[in-house]
Every structure is written in C-alpha cells, then in structure tokens.
Amino acid sequence: MIKHFKQLATAMACLTVMAVTPSQAQDVKVGALYPFSGGLALLGDESFRGVEMAVEERNTSGGINGKKITLLKADAVDANQAVGEARRLTSVENVSAIFGSYASGVSSAATQVTELAGVPYFELGAVADTITGRGFKYLFRSNATAKSFADRSIESIVKVIAPNLKIDPKALKIAIIYEDGPYGTLVGGFQKEEAKRLGLNVVETQAYSAKSVDLSSLVLRLKGSGADVVLQTSCQNDTLLFFRQAASAGFKPKAVIGAGGGYSLQETAQALGTSIEGIFNVDFPQVTMKEDGAPGLKNFVAAYQKRYGIQPRSGHSLVNYVGAKAFLDVMVEAKSTDKDKIRSAVLSYKKPVGSSAAGWGFQFGENGQNQLASSNLMQWQGGKLLTVFPESVATAKPIAAK
Numbered sequence: 001m002i003k004h005f006k007q008l009a010t011a012m013a014c015l016t017v018m019a020v021t022p023s024q025a026q027d028v029k030v031g032a033l034y035p036f037s038g039g040l041a042l043l044g045d046e047s048f049r050g051v052e053m054a055v056e057e058r059n060t061s062g063g064i065n066g067k068k069i070t071l072l073k074a075d076a077v078d079a080n081q082a083v084g085e086a087r088r089l090t091s092v093e094n095v096s097a098i099f100g101s102y103a104s105g106v107s108s109a110a111t112q113v114t115e116l117a118g119v120p121y122f123e124l125g126a127v128a129d130t131i132t133g134r135g136f137k138y139l140f141r142s143n144a145t146a147k148s149f150a151d152r153s154i155e156s157i158v159k160v161i162a163p164n165l166k167i168d169p170k171a172l173k174i175a176i177i178y179e180d181g182p183y184g185t186l187v188g189g190f191q192k193e194e195a196k197r198l199g200l201n202v203v204e205t206q207a208y209s210a211k212s213v214d215l216s217s218l219v220l221r222l223k224g225s226g227a228d229v230v231l232q233t234s235c236q237n238d239t240l241l242f243f244r245q246a247a248s249a250g251f252k253p254k255a256v257i258g259a260g261g262g263y264s265l266q267e268t269a270q271a272l273g274t275s276i277e278g279i280f281n282v283d284f285p286q287v288t289m290k291e292d293g294a295p296g297l298k299n300f301v302a303a304y305q306k307r308y309g310i311q312p313r314s315g316h317s318l319v320n321y322v323g324a325k326a327f328l329d330v331m332v333e334a335k336s337t338d339k340d341k342i343r344s345a346v347l348s349y350k351k352p353v354g355s356s357a358a359g360w361g362f363q364f365g366e367n368g369q370n371q372l373a374s375s376n377l378m379q380w381q382g383g384k385l386l387t388v389f390p391e392s393v394a395t396a397k398p399i400a401a402k
Contacts, residue, residue: 026067027063027067027068027069027070028063028064028067028068028069028070028096028331028337029069029070029072029093029094029095029096030055030069030070030071030072030095030096030097030098030099031071031072031073031074031085031086031089031093031095031097031098031099031100032048032051032052032071032072032073032074032098032099032100033074033076033082033085033086033089033098033099033100033101033106033110034047034048034073034074034075034076034100034101034102034103034106035075035076035077035102035103035106036048036073036075036077037075037077038077038078039077039210039211039235039236039237040077040102040103040235041077042236042265042267042313043102043235043236043261043265043314043316044102044103046265046312046313046314046316046317047102047124047125047316047317047320048073048320049304049307049308049317049320049321050124050316050317050318050319050320050321050322050323050324051071051099051124051320051321051324052071052307053300053303053304053307053317053321054320054321054324054325054328055069055071055324055328056307057303057325058325058328064328064331064332065332065335069328072089072093072095074086074088074089074098076100076101076103076106076109076110077106078105078106079105079106079108079109080109081106082101082105082106082107082109082110082113083109083110083112083113085110086098086109086110086111086113086114086117087113089119090113090114090117090119091117095119096119096120096331096337097119097120097121097122097327097331097337097342098110098114098119098120098121098122099122099124099320099324099327100121100122100123100124100125100126101123101124101125101126102125102126102316103126103183104126104127104128104130104131104146104181104182104183104186105181105182105183106126107123107126107128107131108126108128108130108131108182111123111131111136111139114138114139115136115137115138115139118138118339119138119339120138120139120140120339120342120343121138121139121140122140122141122142122323122324122327123139123140123141123142123143124141124142124143124319124320124323124324125143125284125316125319125320125323126141126143126183127143127144127145127146127148127149127183127186127187127260128145128146128182128183128186129145129146129147129186130182130186132145132367132368132369133367135367136367136368137343138339138342138343139368140327140343140346140364140368140370141368141369141370142319142322142323142326142327142360142362142370142373143284143319143323143370143373144284144373144374144375145369145373146183146186146187146190147186147190148373148374148375149187149190149233149259149260149282149283149375150186150187150188150189150190150191150193150194150259151190151194152282152374152375152376152377153191153231153257153259153282153377154191154194154195154198154200156257156280156282156377156389157169157172157174157200157229157255157257158198158200159389160280160377160388160389160398161229161254161255161257161280161398164398164400165228165254165255165400167228169198169200170199170200170201171201172200172201172228172229172254173201173203173225173226173227173228173229174195174200174201174202174203174227174228174229174230174231175202175203175204175205175206175222175225175227175229175230175231175253176188176191176192176195176202176204176205176206176231177204177205177206177207177208177218177222177230177231177232177233177242178206178207178208178232178233178234178259179207179208179209179210179233179234179235179238179261180207180208180209180210181210183233183261184207184210184233184234185207187233187259188205188207188231188233191231191233192205203225203226203227204221204222204225204227206218206221206222208238210234210235210237210238211237211238212238212241213241214241214245215238215241215242215245216245216248216249218242219242219245219246219249219251220249220251222246222251222253223249223250223251227253228253228254228255229253229254229255229256229257230253230255230256230257231257231259232256232257232258232259232263233258233259233260233261234258234259234261234262234263235261235262236261236262236265236267236268237262238262239258239261239262239263239268240262240268240271240272243272243275243276247275252401254401255280255401256279256280256401257280257281257282257377258279258280258281258282258283259281259282259283260281260282260283260284263279263281263283264281264283264284264286264314264315264316264378264385265313265314266311266313266314266385267313269380269383269385276380277380277381277382277401278379278380278381278399278400278401279379279380279401280377280378280379280388280398281377281378281379281380281385282375282376282377282378283314283315283375283376283378284315284316284318284319284358284375284376285315285318285319285358285359285360285374285375285376285387285393286314286315286318286376286378286385286386286387287300287301287311287312287315287318288378288384288385288386288387288395289359289376289387289393289394289395290387290392290393290394290395293353293354293359293392293393294354294356294357294358294359294393295354295355295356295357296356296357297318297357297358299357300318300321300357304317314385315358318357318358319358319360321357322356322357322358322360323370325356326349326351326356326362327346329349330342330345330346330349331345333345333348333349346364346368347364347366349362349364350362350363351363351372352372353372359374359393360372360373360374376389376390376393377389377390379396379398379399381396381399
C-alpha cells in the first residue's frame with residue numbers, strides 16, 4: 001500500500017511539472033495601440049516601428065526573463081476605437097502591458113480602460129500634459145510633453161529666430177495657429193502663456209479643425225495681421241493644406257515653426273518640395289543630431305534601414321524605440337508581470353541624460369512622467385530635417401527661409 005502511494009505521489013508530481021512547464025514557457029503578450037489607418041496612420045505606423053524594433057531586439061537577447069514577447073497590434077484612429085481596442089487587449093487577449101499611442105486623444109481614452117483593468121500602459125509619444133495629470137497609478141510616459149514643445153518653440157524665437165533676423169524678439173509679430181484636438185489645443189495654449197510671460201507680441205491666435213479642406217480664410221487673416229513668425233501645431237494633411245494655400249495667397253512670413261506632426265515627416269517634405277526649405281520644427285529628437293550625447297543612434301538608424309529598407313521617416317520611431325527599450329528593461333527588472341511590481345520597477349529606473357539613442361535620460365515621477373525627456377529645434381535644409389538647437393546636439397546652423 002505504501003509502495004503504491006509513493007508511486008502515485010511520484011506520478012502526480014510528474015503531472016504537476018508537466019502542467020506547470022508549458023505555462024511557464026508561454027509568451028509575454030503586450031499590445032501596441034496606434035492609429036494604423038486614417039489621417040494619423042503615417043505617424044502611427046512610424047511610431048509603431050520603434051516598438052517593433054525594440055521588441056525584436058529584446059527577443060533576440062532572451063525576451064523577458066526567458067519568455068518570448070508577442071506583440072499584438074491594435075488600430076485606434078479615435079477615442080471610441082481606442083476604448084474598444086483597449087478592452088479587447090486587456091480582457092480578451094489578456095496582455096501584460098500596452099504600448100502606445102502617438103495621438104493624445106487615443107492615449108487619453110485607452111488609458112482610462114487600462115487603469116481600471118490594472119494593466120500597465122507605456123505611453124511613448126502622446127504629448128498632452130493632461131495624460132499624466134489624472135492620478136493614474138499604472139500609466140507611465142517616457143516622452144516629452146506639450147509644454148516642453150511650447151516652451152522650446154518660444155525659446156527658439158528668442159534665441160534663434162530673432163538673432164538670425166537681427167530683430168528684437170519683442171518687435172516680432174507672432175501668430176499662433178493649431179488644430180483643435182487635445183494635442184494642438186494644449187501646445188497652442190502653452191505657447192500663448194509662455195509668449196505672454198516673456199512679453200512677446202502675439203498678434204493672432206486661431207484654432208481650426210485638422211480635417212479642414214479649406215484654410216484660405218485663416219491664411220488671409222494671418223496675412224492681414226502682418227505676422228512675422230507663425231507657430232503651427234498640426235497633423236500632416238492640414239500642414240500640407242496650410243503651405244499650399246499660403247503660397248496661393250502670397251503669404252510668406254519670415255519664419256514658420258511647426259510642433260511635430262506633419263512637420264517632421266519625409267513625406268511632407270517630398271509633397272512640398274523646395275517650399276519646405278528653411279521651415280523650422282520643434283519636435284522629439286531626430287536621427288540627424290550629434291551622437292556624442294545619443295549613444296546607439298547610428299546603430300538604430302542602421303537597424304531601421306535593414307528592417308524597413310528606408311531611412312527613418314521621422315523621429316517618432318526613434319523615441320518610441322528608446323521608450324520601449326526602457327520599459328522592456330523595467331519588465332525584466334520587475335521579474336514579474338504584476339502591475340505593482342512593474343510600477344515599483346519604473347519608479348526605481350534611473351538613467352542620466354545622454355545615455356539613450358534619443359539623448360534622453362530616465363527618471364519617473366509619482367505621476368509616471370519621465371522628467372528627463374526633452375524636445376529640440378530642427379530645420380529643413382536640403383531635403384533633410386537637421387537639428388539646429390540646442391547647440392549641444394546641433395548638426396547644422398540655422399538658415400534663412402527661402
């Protein structure tokens with residue numbers, strides 16, 4: 001009887017091992033929630049490529065504690081789709097975390113779902129300051145915010161544009177225009193606040209729909225204001241529309257400064273041709289900056305070209321890659337997919353400025369915001385978006401617009 005009991009116990013132990021081992025070998029599923037269709041598809045896809053590269057790189061080096069990472073794509077072109085796809089990823093696919101989102105409206109909606117579900121959400125590109133201002137516990141953002149973009153654009157007027165034009169910054173007439181979504185409204189609002197704080201002369205502010213098919217009345221209004229500098233926060237289609245209708249109306253300000261969006265895409269430069277020469281853009285770090293403070297930048301560009309057959313289309317892939325790498329490191333260090341252990345690992349994760357391929361460092365506040373991310377000023381020169389400010393990462397001197 002005792003012998004039979006021992007045999008049974010041994011058999012049960014073997015069955016237990018057999019039952020546990022496949023479970024332990026299961027992949028770690030993570031979501032990638034971006035706009036893959038519609039008007040934001042180009043930038044959504046470019047952002048996703050950075051995550052895809054980071055996951056593939058991590059899998060070649062052992063995945064997350066020996067488990068392969070499976071990346072599940074989710075297309076979210078607006079808040080409604082973001083909610084639906086976040087629910088699918090968390091309740092049907094049972095992902096351990098979600099990466100996103102490029103668009104602030106998408107991020108704001110999706111993260112409400114993931115917070116309630118207790119699933120960590122790693123934001124790599126949406127800039128609205130309000131995203132990390134809601135007291136969420138399992139939302140973490142690696143990238144710079146709308147206020148960073150706004151402050152850098154106003155700083156650029158004072159320290160780059162005005163000196164190049166040999167004009168007192170306060171003598172310049174500034175117009176601020178922006179798409180009326182969360183992204184544009186926040187950047188435009190912060191620009192107005194910072195310009196007022198510095199005593200600059202803002203002669204026009206105007207919001208418009210990014211879906212507009214006619215901006216001619218806005219262009220004529222700007223022309224009538226005598227604006228010297230135009231700050232535009234836009235997506236791609238409205239960027240193209242603005243430049244084409246400005247050219248038709250004969251409106252040519254001394255300087256135009258974009259705030260990411262369509263201003264950073266190679267497709268925009270190809271569509272506008274020589275019209276984009278000399279146009280400025282405040283955005284995430286681009287691949288055309290000094291590598292001294294961005295170790296791994298050349299390797300990223302080489303890997304991107306090998307993977308996709310072209311140069312990076314904008315800096316969105318770079319910053320999503322850098323952010324995803326950091327959060328995958330965090331998941332490894334947490335040694336668990338438990339949400340509280342991941343939060344603890346995020347808050348403990350610290351890297352100095354100049355330690356990543358984007359030049360960023362990492363230090364997260366209690367609200368989940370990376371406090372060591374920043375934006376740069378670039379300018380289109382000879383068909384390339386070159387970094388011109390700050391000087392520590394600049395690869396070119398600013399030139400006058402043609």
